[in-house]
Amino acid sequence: METSNLTLLILYLAIPSLLISAVQQILSWRKKSSLVGGSSGGKVNKFPGPRQFPVVGRIHDLPRFSLWLKFKEWADEFGPIYTTSVPDATFIILSDEKIAEELLVKRGHIYSGRPQIRSLIGHKEGVVYSALMDRHDTWKLQRKWAHAAMAAAYKNHFYGHVESEMRRFLVMILFDPDRFLDHTREYCGRVMSRLAWDDATQGRLNGDSADKTLHCMSVSGPITNTMTPLWSLPAAINPWYKYEVQREAELRQWWLGLFRKAKERMRKGELPSDTWAYRYFEQVMQDTAPATPDTARTPGPDVRNAEKAPSTAATEEVYEKKDTLDQPEKDETFASCMIGFLNLVGVVTISGPLKFFQMAMALHPEWQRKAQAEIDEVCGDRMPTIKDFEKLPTLRACLKETVRWRSGVPLGVPHQAERDDEYMGVKIKKGDNCFGLSINRNPQKYPDPETYNPARYLDPSYPTFQAPLTRYPNFREGSSMHSFGWGRRTCLGQNIVDDEMFVFGAALLWAFDVAPKICPVTGKQVPIDSQKTNSHVILEPVGFQLGFKVREGKRGLVLENGKEFFGKV
Structure with missing residues (x-):
């Protein structure tokens, strides 16, 4: 046919x-x-x-x-x-x-539900997509564990993985600059894969998997996300449902395989203690690991119209006594999805802003030069690290302004009213969806909002300025934090965004000058459309080209710093 x-x-x-x-x-x-x-x-x-x-x-x-x-x-x-x-x-x-x-x-106790994404099977119930679940026992257990795991990693500034992978990234740009967009996403994937399972070779697949998941949860993805009645077609003739069943099964199987591989390494004493998998397995052996709540529901053959798990009230966490690392499969699935989704989110939320940052530096060379002058004065011939954070406010302002200027989440992740409410005399019904839109374009708070202007965070005359500059601007606190969401559904990743974006921006500008690509035929700059993006829930710029020129005296340093990766995947 x-x-x-x-x-x-x-x-x-x-x-x-x-x-x-x-x-x-x-x-x-x-x-x-x-x-x-x-x-x-x-x-x-x-x-x-x-x-x-x-x-x-x-x-x-x-x-x-x-x-x-x-x-x-x-x-x-x-x-x-x-x-x-x-x-x-x-x-x-x-x-x-x-x-x-x-x-x-x-009123976060009212507006903390998640709307139904029609083409994402069973996401409100769990256990696969923590950030997209309703507020029930599964969500509470996974979020609490992820928050503690992320906080512990931040205390150790993510164990040096950010700097290590940045050394590799600089070498990749040196030898293959035209694929900088792919390298950027893989860099994010490798950092998260190291943190999750100590397996950086999963970085590229990690990035690709994250992109597919974003497609399926976006308005621009399957047409069933907008023409929702189509989702009710019988499974036998429903191509969107068939595709999603297969995609999610492959995702869960991939996460479960990595989880079990890490468990075997744990048994042999080969799994590093700086991984989230190690943290979880240690808790299993100490009888303190969160286990699958009785209310959790794993998607079956046809759960398109499943209701959410019945309990949304606070309950005691469910723990099972374990003398070894042996677990029932339902607990392995619960934990592998908990770690896997935390890992996935760390890719999709950082990759886009890093690509926008490279674009911003190419389009605004005056700010690139200011940031480089600051980096050169502080770092000289050594690659910047997170320890240089306090001394590089201009760079941090460029990063902060990038996320305001080209937000990766212009609609945010919507909140759903969990019960009826009233605001300004207007009834808001249970199930209505609230979007925080274009708040980073308010001209009262961001004068001339369409202009890229890092001075907003450096000059006391701007309403977004905060002191001291050794602390602000950052992505952990202070002004312009709405990109991370609101209230009880705020993203848990501010700390890793802060570290990863800082090290990436500082190291990139330390090593390279970034500019629009020069067409080899015409000798002119290839235009950059800063509005051209994909249309996922979390955006990334697409279809633009850049030129990278290694800075004087940095080529040998980049090669020396990256020699640990030669010959590795």
């Missing part, structure tokens, strides 16, 4: 689901109208927003790519809080920091 005929058949098969959704929506409206008229006859308050059409809301003019640009356009028209909808979902868009703090932080 031709592809066009198959697509037409699928759409026709989806019509009954669409009709059912339409009838349900109409009945819901009639019920609301009856209740309002019967109770007080008054008009229901509601947030402003674009006109909503029956059943479809505004799905017809919501782009699957660069969705945040449309949301920003409406924010400029309708104000700092407005609402819109698509089939099966209502969106409340927040573009004011104070409103976002009020709802997502001060």
Whole structure:
């Protein structure tokens, strides 16, 4: 059967689901109208927003790519809080920091759920995607463990893995600069794979797997994330469901295989103590490792419409007595996904900002020169390390401004209301989804917001300036932290972002001058479109080229520093 005929058949098969959704929506409206008229006859308050059409809301003019640009356009028209909808979902868009703090932080006990991503199987229930679960026992156990593991690693500045992998990265740029985008993602993947399992060879696969996962959870991914009734098609004729079943099974099997390989190394005394796997296995032997809660549900053959785990109240952590490293498979799956997802998130949240940073330095050579002058004065002929943090505020300002200027999460990860609420006299229903949008573009806090200007964090005349400069700016605290989320769903990775981005930025500018690529035919600079990105939930720039010129006196130092990696994968 031709592809066009198959697509037409699928759409026709989806019509009954669409009709059912339409009838349900109409009945819901009639019920609301009856209740309002019967109770007080008054008009229901509601947030402003674009006109909503029956059943479809505004799905017809919501782009699957660069969705945040449309949301920003409406924010400029309708104000700092407005609402819109698509089939099966209502969106409340927040573009004011104070409103976002009020709802997502001060009322975090209400707005800490996660919306259903239709094409990501069973993510709200667990155990695979910690950051995308609802707040139930599985989420609490995994988040608590991940928070403690990340904090312990930060105390040791991630055991030197960031600097070590940066030495390798510089050699890769020296010999293969045209693939800098691939090298950047692999660098992030290798750092996280070292921390998780002491296996940096998984770095490239780690990055590719993270990219596939992001695709499946994004509006720009499977069409079933927007045309949600299509997800209800029978599994036998549902290509999106078949693909996701296979992809997730492969992901979980890969994580479980790495987990078991690390366990065997632990048994032999070969697993380094600076890995998260070691930390977990040590807890297993001490009878303190978190085990799978009774409420946890592992996705089965068909869980597309599974309800979330029934318990969302705080419960005691479940522990099982272990005299050895032997565990039931359900606990191995629980732990391997806990470590695996922490590892995956560390790739997708850092790779994009590092690529944007390289772009920013090429487009703003005046700030590149300022940062390099500072690095040269402090470091001389040695590669910068995290110990130089306090003495390089200009570099840190360039990094901080990069994340503001080209945010990797312009829509944030949405929060879902876990119960009914009211704000400014408007009812917010359980299940409504709240987005923190374009807050880094507020002209009152960020004057001339479209301009890349690291002085915002260095000059006391700017509202974002904080002292002392030996401490600020950073990615752990202070102003402009909204890229890490809000309230109880704040990202746990600020510390590793702070270390990894600092060392990357400082070492790169220490070794290389970064500029737009020169076309070998015309001799002119190849234009860079700083707005061209993928459209994942977490963005990365795509399709741009850079030129890297090793700085005077640095070639030999780069080779000497990276010699430990010669001949290695």
